[in-house]
Amino acid sequence: MPLASLCLALAQSPQFALDPPALAGVRTTCGARDKRFILEVNGGGLALADFDGDGDLDLVVVDGSTLERVARGEPGFPTRLFLNDGRGQFAAATEAWAIAPSRWGMGCAVGDVDGDGWLDLYVTHWGRDQLVRNRDGAGFELRELACLGDERRWGTSAAFLDFDRDGALDLAVANYLTFELGKVPPSGGDCRWKGHDVMCGPQGLAAEHDWLLRNTGEGSFVDATAAAKLAPASAAFALGCITLDYDRDGDTDLYVANDSTPNFLWDNQGDGTFREVGLQRGVSHDMNGKEQAGMGIAVGDINGDGREDLLVTNFSGENNALYLSRGARGFVERSGPAGIGGPSLTRLGWGTSLHDFDLDGRLDAFALNGHVYPQADKPGTDTSYAQPADFYRGLPEGRFAVEPLFEGAPRVLRASTVGDIDGDGDLDLVAVELDGPVLVLRNRARTSAAGEGAHWLRVELRSKSRNRFALGAQVTAVWSGGRRTAEVRTSGGFQSSVPPEAHFGLGSAEQVERIEVRWPSGRTSVLEQVGSNRLVRIEEPDA
Amino acid sequence: MKRALAVCAAFALALPLAAQTSAERAAALELDPARLPRAPEGRWREWKPTDKLPDSVHDTLGRAFTAYRESDYAAALVHLHAALAREPDFPAALYQLGVTHFRLRRYGDGAKAFERFLAAAPGELGATQGLAHCYYSLGDYARAQAHYERVLAVAPTSAEAWRGLGLALLRQGDASGGLARFERALELKPEHADALAWSAQALFELGRTGEALVPLLRSIELAPHEPRPWFLLAQVQSELGREDEAERARTRFRELGAIEQEVRAQEGLLLYDPRAVEPLARLLKLHRAARNLAGLGEVLARAVRLAPRTLELQSESLEAADALGQRELGAQLAAELEQRFATVRAAWEALARHFAAVGDEPAAERARVSAARL
Numbered sequence: 001m002p003l004a005s006l007c008l009a010l011a012q013s014p015q016f017a018l019d020p021p022a023l024a025g026v027r028t029t030c031g032a033r034d035k036r037f038i039l040e041v042n043g044g045g046l047a048l049a050d051f052d053g054d055g056d057l058d059l060v061v062v063d064g065s066t067l068e069r070v071a072r073g074e075p076g077f078p079t080r081l082f083l084n085d086g087r088g089q090f091a092a093a094t095e096a097w098a099i100a101p102s103r104w105g106m107g108c109a110v111g112d113v114d115g116d117g118w119l120d121l122y123v124t125h126w127g128r129d130q131l132v133r134n135r136d137g138a139g140f141e142l143r144e145l146a147c148l149g150d151e152r153r154w155g156t157s158a159a160f161l162d163f164d165r166d167g168a169l170d171l172a173v174a175n176y177l178t179f180e181l182g183k184v185p186p187s188g189g190d191c192r193w194k195g196h197d198v199m200c201g202p203q204g205l206a207a208e209h210d211w212l213l214r215n216t217g218e219g220s221f222v223d224a225t226a227a228a229k230l231a232p233a234s235a236a237f238a239l240g241c242i243t244l245d246y247d248r249d250g251d252t253d254l255y256v257a258n259d260s261t262p263n264f265l266w267d268n269q270g271d272g273t274f275r276e277v278g279l280q281r282g283v284s285h286d287m288n289g290k291e292q293a294g295m296g297i298a299v300g301d302i303n304g305d306g307r308e309d310l311l312v313t314n315f316s317g318e319n320n321a322l323y324l325s326r327g328a329r330g331f332v333e334r335s336g337p338a339g340i341g342g343p344s345l346t347r348l349g350w351g352t353s354l355h356d357f358d359l360d361g362r363l364d365a366f367a368l369n370g371h372v373y374p375q376a377d378k379p380g381t382d383t384s385y386a387q388p389a390d391f392y393r394g395l396p397e398g399r400f401a402v403e404p405l406f407e408g409a410p411r412v413l414r415a416s417t418v419g420d421i422d423g424d425g426d427l428d429l430v431a432v433e434l435d436g437p438v439l440v441l442r443n444r445a446r447t448s449a450a451g452e453g454a455h456w457l458r459v460e461l462r463s464k465s466r467n468r469f470a471l472g473a474q475v476t477a478v479w480s481g482g483r484r485t486a487e488v489r490t491s492g493g494f495q496s497s498v499p500p501e502a503h504f505g506l507g508s509a510e511q512v513e514r515i516e517v518r519w520p521s522g523r524t525s526v527l528e529q530v531g532s533n534r535l536v537r538i539e540e541p542d543a
Numbered sequence: 544m545k546r547a548l549a550v551c552a553a554f555a556l557a558l559p560l561a562a563q564t565s566a567e568r569a570a571a572l573e574l575d576p577a578r579l580p581r582a583p584e585g586r587w588r589e590w591k592p593t594d595k596l597p598d599s600v601h602d603t604l605g606r607a608f609t610a611y612r613e614s615d616y617a618a619a620l621v622h623l624h625a626a627l628a629r630e631p632d633f634p635a636a637l638y639q640l641g642v643t644h645f646r647l648r649r650y651g652d653g654a655k656a657f658e659r660f661l662a663a664a665p666g667e668l669g670a671t672q673g674l675a676h677c678y679y680s681l682g683d684y685a686r687a688q689a690h691y692e693r694v695l696a697v698a699p700t701s702a703e704a705w706r707g708l709g710l711a712l713l714r715q716g717d718a719s720g721g722l723a724r725f726e727r728a729l730e731l732k733p734e735h736a737d738a739l740a741w742s743a744q745a746l747f748e749l750g751r752t753g754e755a756l757v758p759l760l761r762s763i764e765l766a767p768h769e770p771r772p773w774f775l776l777a778q779v780q781s782e783l784g785r786e787d788e789a790e791r792a793r794t795r796f797r798e799l800g801a802i803e804q805e806v807r808a809q810e811g812l813l814l815y816d817p818r819a820v821e822p823l824a825r826l827l828k829l830h831r832a833a834r835n836l837a838g839l840g841e842v843l844a845r846a847v848r849l850a851p852r853t854l855e856l857q858s859e860s861l862e863a864a865d866a867l868g869q870r871e872l873g874a875q876l877a878a879e880l881e882q883r884f885a886t887v888r889a890a891w892e893a894l895a896r897h898f899a900a901v902g903d904e905p906a907a908e909r910a911r912v913s914a915a916r917l
Contacts, residue, residue, distance in 0.1 A: 192812070192815060192816075194647075194648070194649070195572050195617075195647070195814070195815040203808065279777070279793055279796075279797070280777075280781070280789075280793070282778065285774065285800075287744070288771055288774075289770050289771040289774030289775070289796060289800060290800075290804075291800070319682065329781075329782075334716075336684070336713070336714035336716060337714075337715065337716025338716075341682065341714060342682035342683060342684045342685075342714065342715075343682060344682070345680075345681060346681060346682060378573065379572065379573050379574065379575050379649075379652065380572060380644070380647065380649035380651070380652050381649075382649065382650050382651045382681060399716075
């Protein structure tokens, strides 16, 4: 093959490649394949974090259950940890890391709840949630709390944040609905979509209020939802949640993606309470003023203006919504002009993320897709059950080109998490295929010809407070030809958690001129002339 | 779809519907238009909408149009498929197939039908803005734009096509181009409430916020029940620093938005079960709450055609007739209500409200007394 053709072929290769041996034989279950109940469609969540402290990213896989197991009174399948060998190959962790199965696992969040420098885990369920403490990198232990819900409620995503700035990580939990077997009609009842019998919900079922759990210190929590005024007049069907400081006032706000109901933007008032401002700030509906069925959420500073923008994945017939920040005034939806509105209209999106995956200095994104109704394959639906996953390659002027995320047939995908699992500097991806394998997708940025000259920087923070990983800190990197601000968070995507770090693609810049950190405490750190292609760990300065 | 319907209206048939089994209707919904039999190439090239219908499909098409007019889209598909089996690619049937799929919100199938229509009868390009609507609804804005432009090249007086073209451009980030097309639509149809609202959206996106108010307020004046202009008005007022007005607009948007969401859900039910009584009654209530008189009139006409009527549908129909000032229909519905539900307290309560609304206080009082007795 001539060299030019070879280069063209490489350039046209999808950004990610499946790496089946990296996580061989790991599958999850979420009910039966015919999906007669809404309980059976979300799939389980994922988390990438360094749980054992060996410097690489380990993987948590949350698993579900089946209605037959529930009927027999058996627990669901357990949440599992897979340890990274440092080269991005995962192996099941030892018994010390085993988590006793609960009813039906959904999502997870990662944060250091007791300030001991080890990342702990929260797992949402249909049923009582689980708080899992990390025993100094040697294993997990369950921590029993009163505020973890009852058997009927259904938690989906969760996000750690220090909303009251007391230095301890609190927790927001997105709750979906009250699901009681025997009270929800199965598909074939009165529930129809595009003329086909489908499972019922969420409309017609009772939405659950979200929770805000306040950390009382040492990792114990109390329900602070009412005290913090996080309860709207009407509960909504929450599926995704993410932290951000949208108005850059120094406290952490919360965005919640709701299914078939307007999305919430909870503005932290700085006095321990929140105010819901989604409609005022332009992120509750699409540009038509229609509520959508929000699933996953990504946040990132697309245009380098220091303010993070929002990307929300939605149901088929609705476009994925890209909301560009206008600072404290809020956001404006620009999905169409960005080039992702139209192509996402026939997709049903879940896991998503905004990062510079190709390391060219511009943010990219992806959407994992797959319908909730197997009946989507019937005529007249304008969509399908299995769907291609989309990569949104960042272009100049805030536009994106839509490309296949990876090669292969369409799949029914759900949750995702991102992180540099093989330590090569680009961000890899792990994805859940519903009732199928957990997929490791290796980023080709550093191995492609174009990626050889691309540079990157990872920034980890260590705070002096019990919020050791500095969730909520803002990191701004400035390099020749670019600048970007990123919040250190672990929430993001759908029902999933990402590593607590900021990652920057630098294009051809070999060094970062300036890194500025605004710590949750309000302190700042500045580093200048930092070399690229490395992990920088920054300690919080003394007052 | 106005011009689209004009083609169908040329046939002006109104034959009674033949009863169909649910299996036939379900099978019609399962059929991909691409699998319909094909005619030899050029078979209908000289076809004109004014041509006499072939005898082989005359009755079948008539039934299809009747079903369509009665919003029984699955039944319309059954007849259209039968017509197309007898006369493959007959353009009028293909066209109506596209329109019917569009109404069913099956845009992919709608596009296939319209594309086949255009292939069979290329001279009728000007009537195919429905195809562009389908592309737009599938998110293919570039293709929608191209087809709107083709349509407008031969039918430049279609306000709907100009509006559609404006939307396709706006969705692709060309707010200036979109605005120019919305303004062209408004030259042709100055009271086009939707084009007014979209021109305001384009002005807002261009940063001409103050200018956006004029078309926006006019749009609200023409269609006060539509939530989207209120949604935009809240943004515009907020941008202009008028937070009190913005909050008032948000409040109205929330009210109308909640109603519209339920309207969409109920309409969705009726698409596939056109004789369902509960959604019709609910729609009457919702349109009345939103003061959507056009919507109310449409649903009322549909409800009046339907039998048997439940107490709820009969009562809601009566309220709707009163709200629309349709005195004669109201009197007829009141008489029917009294006759059918004379032993039901809620019926007399509805009659009392009706008589009070039409100023017949003695009758209202009699109805109140009857209600009190039950």
